[in-house]
Amino acid sequence: xxxxxxxxxxxxxxxxxxxxxxxxxxxxxxxxxxxxxxxxxxxxxxxxxxxxxxxxxxxxxxxxxxxxxxxxxxxxxxxxxxxxxxxxxxxxxxxxxxxxxxxxxxxxxxxxxxxxxxxxxxxxxxxxxxxxxxxxxxxxxxxxxxxxxxxxxxxxxxxxxxxxxxxxxxxxxxxxxxxxxxxxxxxxxxxxxxxxxxxxxxxxxxxxxxxxxxxxxxxxxxxxxxxxxxxxxxxx
Numbered sequence: 001x002x003x004x005x006x007x008x009x010x011x012x013x014x015x016x017x018x019x020x021x022x023x024x025x026x027x028x029x030x031x032x033x034x035x036x037x038x039x040x041x042x043x044x045x046x047x048x049x050x051x052x053x054x055x056x057x058x059x060x061x062x063x064x065x066x067x068x069x070x071x072x073x074x075x076x077x078x079x080x081x082x083x084x085x086x087x088x089x090x091x092x093x094x095x096x097x098x099x100x101x102x103x104x105x106x107x108x109x110x111x112x113x114x115x116x117x118x119x120x121x122x123x124x125x126x127x128x129x130x131x132x133x134x135x136x137x138x139x140x141x142x143x144x145x146x147x148x149x150x151x152x153x154x155x156x157x158x159x160x161x162x163x164x165x166x167x168x169x170x171x172x173x174x175x176x177x178x179x180x181x182x183x184x185x186x187x188x189x190x191x192x193x194x195x196x197x198x199x200x201x202x203x204x205x206x207x208x209x210x211x212x213x214x215x216x217x218x219x220x221x222x223x224x225x226x227x228x229x230x231x232x233x234x235x236x
Contacts, residue, residue, distance in 0.1 A: 043060050082101060142225060
């Protein structure tokens with residue numbers, strides 16, 4: 001091997017050694033950032049008022065460092081994580097607030113029905129069947145009108161006077177269908193709850209409760225489902 005080739009090999013080797021040393025020194029001066037483990041926890045997706053029945057659009061997920069997850073937080077994938085949809089919010093929560101189990105009253109908890117009632121409101125139950133109850137399609141959280149149909153005294157030959165129907169209560173909230181006080185989850189058949197139910201519990205004022213009690217004695221009651229497309233989450 002000629003001296004020129006040997007000299008070239010030495011130069012290339014020196015350059016490679018210099019590059020390796022430079023990379024090692026650069027790595028030592030810039031240590032890699034530690035990996036932070038996070039968990040997804042339930043948070044409020046918007047400013048939520050006290051007493052709200054939670055829906056999917058009220059809830060979100062937020063990645064939080066594992067060490068900062070508070071006790072009782074609802075962690076995604078946890079086997080004991082409660083389902084917050086349909087739960088009652090105990091107090092107001094600002095957007096992005098982490099929700100813990102103590103912040104809500106679950107539908108399965110004792111006293112949930114009483115907690116869902118607005119101040120000065122009452123809960124009354126009316127008997128329904130598959131026809132008067134909209135074939136089981138009415139669910140907790142819907143708003144309905146209550147119709148009274150009764151047999152009238154026929155004092156004329158007009159058949160229109162034989163039966164009379166009128167709206168006795170308007171725009172009342174459905175609290176429960178049968179013993180179910182929360183809406184079925186996505187994918188559940190609506191009639192799985194409703195078609196077997198023979199009572200519907202409504203949220204009414206004390207005066208409305210008196211009207212419903214009298215109307216139940218006068219004739220048959222049926223429910224008329226109202227549109228859910230309202231401008232307010234809590235319409236008057």
